[in-house]
Amino acid sequence: MDQHIAEAIGRPDLIHLDERLVCLRFETMKVVSALAAVRHLLDTGAVRRGDTLLDSSSGIYAYALALACHRYGMRCHIVGSTTVDRTLRTQLAVLGATLEQMEPCSDLKLDQKRRVERIHEILLHHPEYHWMRQYHDDIHYLGYRTVADRILRAVGTRSLTVVGGVGSGASTGALARHLRTAGPGADDVELVGVQPYGSVTFGAEHVTDPEIIIAGIGSSIPFGNVTHELYDTLHWVSFDAALVGSVDLLRRHAVFAGLSTGAAYLAARHERARSPERTVLFVAADTGHRYADTVHARHEEAADITGLAPQEVSDLSELALPWSRMHWNRAPAPAPAPRA
Template sequence: MPVTSPTYRSITEATMMPRLIRLAPNLYAAAFTLMKTLPARYILKRAAERGELDRGTVIVETTSGTFGLALAMQAALMERELILVSDPAIDDNLYRRLTDLGARVEICTEPAPTGGFQQARLRRLAEIRAQLPDTFCPEQYSNPDNPRSYQLVVEQLAGTLGVVDCVVGPVGSGGSMCGTVRGLREHTPHTLAIGVDSHRSVLFGQPDGPRELRGLGNSLWPPNLDHGVFDEIHWCDAAEAYAATRALHGRHALFQGPTSGAAYLVAKWWAERHPDEMCVVMLPDEGYRYQATVYDDSWLADNGLALETLPAAPTPVASPSEARDGWTRFAWGRRTYDAVPGAVARLAAPPPAEPVREPEGALS
């Protein structure tokens, strides 16, 4: 009998879904090649169906990571112009890949006084949109098509694993965790959601500050983040996330990025303490961008990020204000943000950037 394999219409279609990999009897990894391919493809396809993405429409977005790469891949396949606004966190290899795919990348070199680089990027994005006659912004932080796209993952998990008792994953825009967990709870309301954040991210109540660990956390509150979805929040440091990333590779041969390592650290701990319950951990992207950093022992040592042993368990805290450095855990309890004591007041968040009107032809 001839061996057949599925065929795909594009690389984004072929890679948008995760592989489900058994890490322990009650722990499965939803391991993505590039998780952001799923919402990027869905958002652009839906925009085209609604007539919001004509041939002359320029796609514009702010990103410093994998959502930009996913957009660049899909925009190239759809033959659409793409402008990305980023910041110095973007690495040279990613920059080259984005430009090779035809994207124009603008770098904001100075952070905004409030909201950091993310607010600076939003302001530059508004300027660019004001100067162009026809643009479409995917707006991953606020577009409901972002969490909506993960319904496909919901169907995959439920169809393959049956009842999922707990989902653990990193939180940035809020799309993957909120979309996946809300979908699962339509059938299993008890399903727990454990979000993994980085210290000095405002998402779950800490004050904004510099963060070594990228790819999760935020300096602004994204509208797609539904705080009432989450049962627990864990914060961890870069060194812990990097060491867990290496442990995931060394133990399971899963070559993933540091956001995956952070999620794996938490999921392994939870699954070991709940052996009769099924846990799924979301692993957003592969490790190729991090070969010269996370996977380089010399780089880790030179930057003071080498960690010989992982902590055995998180330190519980009574409020976000008590979460200092190190792996910490807080019982969020599916509450709204404002219902959680010790969280930084939302009034600290900067207002949305307003478009700045420039003279015609100002965009170079």
């Protein structure tokens, strides 16, 4: 029996959608990493019960950290993006978390920059606060070991391809790292990362999506805990293409999930078609409630998913909307783009 609701929320479902296509569905994925990180900090003496944990978030991690703090008797202080909605603000308030939300801003890079600056201001006045550094600390890899163990028991590692948003690197990267050390032949696990256009993580900052950058799977600032050498293939997916994936996933398989999941599902279908002998597992990071009005309500305008295919590129300069694919071959991080 679970001792706290966070443990139940953090436990994913494994759903067999189709031949060799598996969905790893979370209600809120980052609860897994937040719980394990806070537990590790307590066990090692880095923090004590009652201390304040601090971080920046665009939404999902704020909720995850608030739940972890509630579970372990900690205080929680979040510097939130402009994208934090009313429902989440209410949940955080009732859970006892402090939320400082940035003023509305159309520039995601400026929003992230202001949040980081505010974190440093808070630490100057409260050096006793512990900054969780979800974008930079490998401590957030810890929680995904149990998830990898579950995948290992249910699916195995033979001819397995894992597909999902790169984000901070502490989800798909962690799953691949754990699965590839699971035993003989486990290095056969392939990792396919999904990115939005405009993200600097894999060098797509020079391509702008006319809609929005998909929150959670990319970034306009460098992340310190992305291990580029873990990824075999990258897909860059636009908002419009991800919308098609989200709508088709709900229509075809009755899975109601967010925009990043739609992008991962799109990429997973393509990878399965390319490699019929492999099992493809994709990560569904959260439910679709945040996107009901902006994505699912537009289902009538969604294109037919069978008519979509990525443009294959061999160089980052060739990236183009709405969907590009590139063999990354476990290469290191790309050199920063030259300043204009």
